[in-house]
Amino acid sequence: EAGVAQSPRYKIIEKRQSVAFWCNPISGHATLYWYQQILGQGPKLLIQFQNNGVVDDSQLPKDRFSAERLKGVDSTLKIQPAKLEDSAVYLCASSLGGPRQGSGNTIYFGEGSWLTVV
Amino acid sequence: AQSVTQPDIHITVSEGASLELRCNYSYGATPYLFWYVQSPGQGLQLLLKYFSGDTLVQGIKGFEAEFKRSQSSFNLRKPSVHWSDAAEYFCAVGAPSNFGNEKLTFGTGTRLTIIP
Numbered sequence: 001e002a003g004v005a006q007s008p009r010y011k012i013i014e015k016r017q018s019v020a021f022w023c024n025p026i027s028g029h030a031t032l033y034w035y036q037q038i039l040g041q042g043p044k045l046l047i048q049f050q051n052n053g054v055v056d057d058s059q060l061p062k063d064r065f066s067a068e069r070l071k072g073v074d075s076t077l078k079i080q081p082a083k084l085e086d087s088a089v090y091l092c093a094s095s096l097g098g099p100r101q102g103s104g105n106t107i108y109f110g111e112g113s114w115l116t117v118v
Numbered sequence: 119a120q121s122v123t124q125p126d127i128h129i130t131v132s133e134g135a136s137l138e139l140r141c142n143y144s145y146g147a148t149p150y151l152f153w154y155v156q157s158p159g160q161g162l163q164l165l166l167k168y169f170s171g172d173t174l175v176q177g178i179k180g181f182e183a184e185f186k187r188s189q190s191s192f193n194l195r196k197p198s199v200h201w202s203d204a205a206e207y208f209c210a211v212g213a214p215s216n217f218g219n220e221k222l223t224f225g226t227g228t229r230l231t232i233i234p
Contacts (some may be wrong), residue, residue: 004161042122042208042224043162056221091161107222109154109161 004110012116018080021113023092030097037089082117120145120211122225130231139194141209150212151192157205204232
């Protein structure tokens with residue numbers, strides 16, 4: 001079974017530039033998450049989608065971050081304009097979604113997109 | 119709101135020795151608890167999870183964790199570590215969402231170093 005795919009793996013940009021990250025979840029997974037992991041910290045949820053609708057974006061800095069999942073499959077996370085403090089790993093994750101299965105739905109993570117803002 | 123505390127930032131263990139990584143959580147209801155491992159440059163891999171039932175949970179790679187409600191803890195253990203266990207370990211608590219999926223809150227992680 002293919003895992004969660006993310007691209008690009010690494011990106012270096014100057015502050016005030018824009019960047020976009022792409023995620024392809026595991027086939028059939030209705031729920032998609034974007035997490036931000038700053039060096040030395042645990043991942044923090046930015047946004048959660050259920051199919052193509054937003055479930056939770058309470059921690060997404062909406063003045064500069066945006067995300068979409070137009071057809072309920074792939075997703076794009078955009079940062080514009082980037083700040084130095086946006087340097088982090090952006091992790092995409094997915095799960096089946098829907099009613100909880102027996103022991104719960106497992107969330108699967110991609111390898112992440114590493115962003116450095118200089 | 120839920121939170122997770124991992125008191126140990128860095129732990130060094132000799133290969134073959136036993137391991138225990140600490141995790142304390144704060145959550146208003148019955149928690150859903152997870153341990154993930156992250157190797158350098160990699161994403162997060164699920165080691166084990168607790169939803170209900172038996173408080174001793176077995177995971178992959180020989181890891182286990184015990185849920186202790188009275189202590190609000192979910193410590194990770196392994197009887198004998200291997201050099202390949204060197205990684206960052208994250209404990210997480212899950213809050214059920216309207217769609218039956220857990221929204222995870224992570225701790226800050228514990229970095230495990232293995233020495234020969």
